[in-house]
Amino acid sequence: MNNSRRNFIKKTGAATLGAASIPAFSHYLHGSVAPSDQVNVALIGCRNMGFGILQHHLNMPGVNCVGLCDIDKNILEEKAGIVSRDYGQQAKLYGDFRRVLENKDIDAVIVGTPDHWHCLPTIYALQAGKDVYVEKPMANSIEECNRMVKAAQRYSKNFVQVGQQQRSGQHWNQINQLIKDGQIGKLRKTSVWGNFNYGIGQLKKPDTAVPEGVDFDMWLGPAKERSFNPTRFHGSWRMFWDYGGGLVTDWGVHLIDMAFWAKDISTPPKTIMASGGNLSFRDHNHETFDTMSVIFQFEDDYTVTWEHTAGTQTGPWDQNYGLAFVGDLGTIVADRSGFKLIPEWDNDKKAGKTEPMEKQVQGENHAEHVQDFVQCIRNREQPVCTPEIGRAVAVAAHSANIAIRSGAGLLHWDDQQGRFSNSDTANAYVIPKYRAPWELPEV
Known part of the structure; x- marks a missing residue:
């Protein structure tokens, strides 16, 4: 444990x-x-x-x-x-x-x-x-x-x-324990998705003066100097690379964390393959990708996938976000409202390979x-x-974005060296460039 x-x-x-x-x-x-x-x-x-x-x-x-x-x-x-x-x-x-x-x-x-x-x-x-x-x-x-x-x-x-x-959520802990107790057999892969309208940002607007009472230079901080635009400020900053990473680093981090936890993973994946881009909603202001498909591969024969299509609110299993933990005996489908265990069918025994289960809950667990x-x-x-847990999933999410931003598509992460072993272009995204007088702290 x-x-x-x-x-x-x-x-x-x-x-x-x-x-x-x-x-x-x-x-x-x-x-x-x-x-x-x-x-x-x-x-x-x-x-x-x-x-x-x-x-x-x-x-x-x-x-x-x-x-x-x-x-x-x-x-x-x-x-x-x-x-x-x-x-x-x-x-x-x-x-x-x-x-x-x-x-x-x-x-x-x-x-x-x-x-x-x-x-x-x-x-x-x-x-x-x-x-x-x-x-x-x-x-x-x-x-x-x-x-x-x-x-x-x-x-x-x-x-x-x-x-x-x-x-800290009880039903997430229960899901985790069910998987570790073998209720769905060997966990082979976990599919994760999150489709939300807000991922496309706001409708484009012209730059404006900095609102009264706002210290915009301090808000920018270590990020590069930039004009003020309301679509890059309160509510939508995470759709711009200098301040956030879009849906995969927002909702994705929460959900991918559960996929990692199911296998007690506390280091980033070795292989990251991603495709996508900004394929729609040209009238909305965002830099982060509105469409993404990602595969995280681990050495122990375990795969995690992430999908998002921003601007939509539908998804697999009739849920706009969630996870499907896929095992040999059954699949657990989960979101913040609860979970259900769906058994695989045994043709010989004419019965499910495991016991079905369903639980409904309320709450965000904050x-x-x-x-x-x-x-x-x-x-x-x-x-x-x-922080080790937070780092593992954050590095995975950032690597997915970097795979597309760098044009590499497929990246191999060397956790000992703290770099990608197959792409110097991708490595240029690993260390941020801080705007003076701010400096990345030496520890």
Whole structure:
């Protein structure tokens, strides 16, 4: 059993399918918290997912918001008002995350920024002695992921929880255990797909002046200097290479993570083959690919595939996103609403080769993932989604994009060397070029 699975079972008691779960953190949710167990957090990047993660923190007694940081004063003031109104807490406001890290009262930071801003705050926070909850994908390039892992290993008194929250979901853990218990026989491949309208970005618009209250130079940070365009800012930044990687690094990371977990994979795939491009919606502004087909091949005779067709909301098994874990005895089809096990048919016995099963659930598992993080802050345990786990799936997703961007199509990844063994053109995408005065941290 891998460490993350062991830690989950230890913390939740969800060792068997359908067992009642009484989380070890339940007394934090419903009872008083000793002064020594108070946790002070700050949020860097307040607009959307980051603020949702903060709210899950503040829903736990004994967690205090002592800092909010954003480059948009409008967002900053709006969220500060919500924290004051809903939680009765007055957070100090910051426009520069480096000032946040100077505050010695802060125990942990949440990095909810666009992807290109994940690396620097995470490494600097570890250097400052803070624990970190960083959203996925772990970073916007392969080398940033590498250095974040090195930093977590070097500054090991603190830890990082990567926001791949399905690792904390009970039904995902149940699926994982069913596979490991042999309920579908040998797992041969996992098909993963995610079709979403938002993957095509927004309708094209002309550049505009920077909105009042926005520090756009700070928003760009290490990314190259560029004019302001509303279709590359709030809501759609992830469809541009300087800031994100499109659907495969957004939804793809969550789902591909489950495919890797089923085989306890914690390193990137050896072989990546990808095809696709921007094949439709020419009136929408996006650089990342609206259409992709990817194969990740591992040495142990295991294959993971990823497919997306942005601008559509249909997909295999009548689900716009999900996974199909394909084994010799049956297939498990899953998404965040639950799963079903569909047996293969035995012609000789005139019966299914395994028992059918179905489970319906509700929830995104963000709350459980945050609860795991807060428990780890108090107990100094490793969280269920470590930087090594985050790196494996992020490198895979970035490699898929690089296979198409470089024109190579087929790439061989050498994890020891941290490079592709068959394409110098692809290797040019491994290490990002930071805009001065920002520098990729040495660890």
